[in-house]
Amino acid sequence: MNVLYFAWVRERIGVPKEQIDTSAATVMDLVEELRAREERYALAFSDMSALRVAVDQDLSDFDASLEGVREIAFFPPMTGG
Amino acid sequence: MKILVQDAAFDAGAELNDFTKAQSNMGAVVSFTGIVRDLDAGLKQMDIEHYPGMTERALEKIASDAMGRWNLGDVLVIHRFGALKPEDVIMMVATASKHRKDAFEAADFLMDFLKSRAPFWKKEQTGAAQDWVNSKQEDEDALTRWE
Numbered sequence: 001m002n003v004l005y006f007a008w009v010r011e012r013i014g015v016p017k018e019q020i021d022t023s024a025a026t027v028m029d030l031v032e033e034l035r036a037r038e039e040r041y042a043l044a045f046s047d048m049s050a051l052r053v054a055v056d057q058d059l060s061d062f063d064a065s066l067e068g069v070r071e072i073a074f075f076p077p078m079t080g081g
Numbered sequence: 082m083k084i085l086v087q088d089a090a091f092d093a094g095a096e097l098n099d100f101t102k103a104q105s106n107m108g109a110v111v112s113f114t115g116i117v118r119d120l121d122a123g124l125k126q127m128d129i130e131h132y133p134g135m136t137e138r139a140l141e142k143i144a145s146d147a148m149g150r151w152n153l154g155d156v157l158v159i160h161r162f163g164a165l166k167p168e169d170v171i172m173m174v175a176t177a178s179k180h181r182k183d184a185f186e187a188a189d190f191l192m193d194f195l196k197s198r199a200p201f202w203k204k205e206q207t208g209a210a211q212d213w214v215n216s217k218q219e220d221e222d223a224l225t226r227w228e
Contacts, residue, residue, distance in 0.1 A: 007130055007202035008213050057135035059198065073132060073200075077216035080160065080201035081115055081172060081192055 001066070003030075005044070006075035009051065012044040027053050027072065028062045044074075052077055082148065082156050084140045086131065088163035093173045100157045104177045107154040111184035112175040113192055119167040123207040129162045129171070132200035136160075143194040147176070150190070151183040158191065160201065193223045 004017045024030035031048070034041040045051070048062060054073040055064050066072070083100075085091075093114045101110045117127050144156045153176055160172040174191045178184040203214040 004132070006132055006200070007204070054132070054135055054200070057132075057138055059139075073135070075132070075200065076202065076213065077221075078197050078200055079203045079214045079216050080199040081196035 001069060002071045004071065004073040006073065008076060009044050009074050013040055022066070024066055026062070026066060027055065027060065027064050030066060030072065031062065050076060082141070082144050083158070084137060084144060085159045086133075086136050086140070087159070087161060090161070090169065091159055091173075093159075093170050096157065096159060096173060097175055100155070100175045100177070104154050106179070107177040108179050109181040109184040110175060110177045111181070111188045112173060113188055114173045115171040117165050117167050117169045117171055121207070124167050124205055125208065126206040127165045127167075127169075127171075128204040128206070129165065130202045130204070131160075131162045135200050139199045140195070143191060143198060146194070147187045147190050151176075151178065151187040152180075153178050153183055153187055156187070156191070158195070160195070160199070162201065190227055193220075193227065196220045197224065 001020060001022065002017060003020050005013050010016050022030055022033055024033055031045050035045050052075055053060050053062060055069055056071055097112050104110065140158050144158055147153065147156055155177045157175040165171060174188055176184040176187040197216060197220045205212055205214060
């Protein structure tokens with residue numbers, strides 16, 4: 001699945017987008033998988049209260065299922081307007 | 082309903098005139114224009130990042146919600162991304178309705194949701210330093226008044 005990162009999450013992880021093969025059942029399972037992978041992920045995902053997630057371009061929750069999902073994005077709270 | 086997400090600058094006055102002229106039998110048009118401000122007198126540039134695809138979807142949903150909630154003739158949303166300077170126009174919304182209350186309330190609603198539910202992130206450059214703008218709890222709290 002495509003995993004996208006925005007704002008400081010993108011800066012900490014070092015790429016805006018990557019293709020990840022995962023069998024994670026939920027968003028949080030994917031986060032755990034990434035955290036275990038490398039330090040930069042552990043750092044980016046150290047405080048989940050500072051993060052938001054979109055699943056297939058809709059705002060979602062960390063316990064959301066990844067079944068059939070094509071795109072997931074992690075970012076800080078939005079600051080538009 | 083017109084939603085534009087663009088890096089190009091736009092003329093908020095001309096957009097408002099076009100929007101107003103395009104209405105028929107609407108008694109009220111309300112608009113809001115957001116401008117890059119430099120409260121600490123050191124801002125060099127504001128970079129706005131967004132999530133192409135989701136941004137348009139989120140703005141369309143917010144505008145549709147407003148259309149469903151108030152009696153509106155039309156809604157306009159324009160939001161820029163990319164590098165902006167102090168005093169540049171960042172974004173605007175406009176609403177048209179038969180009576181002013183609908184247009185006022187809908188414009189207020191659009192701004193509240195646009196601030197914390199549309200995927201934009203601001204980064205401020207002041208001299209050598211760069212910092213992402215933190216979201217404010219008051220912006221999140223503002224959404225509860227529309228529940």
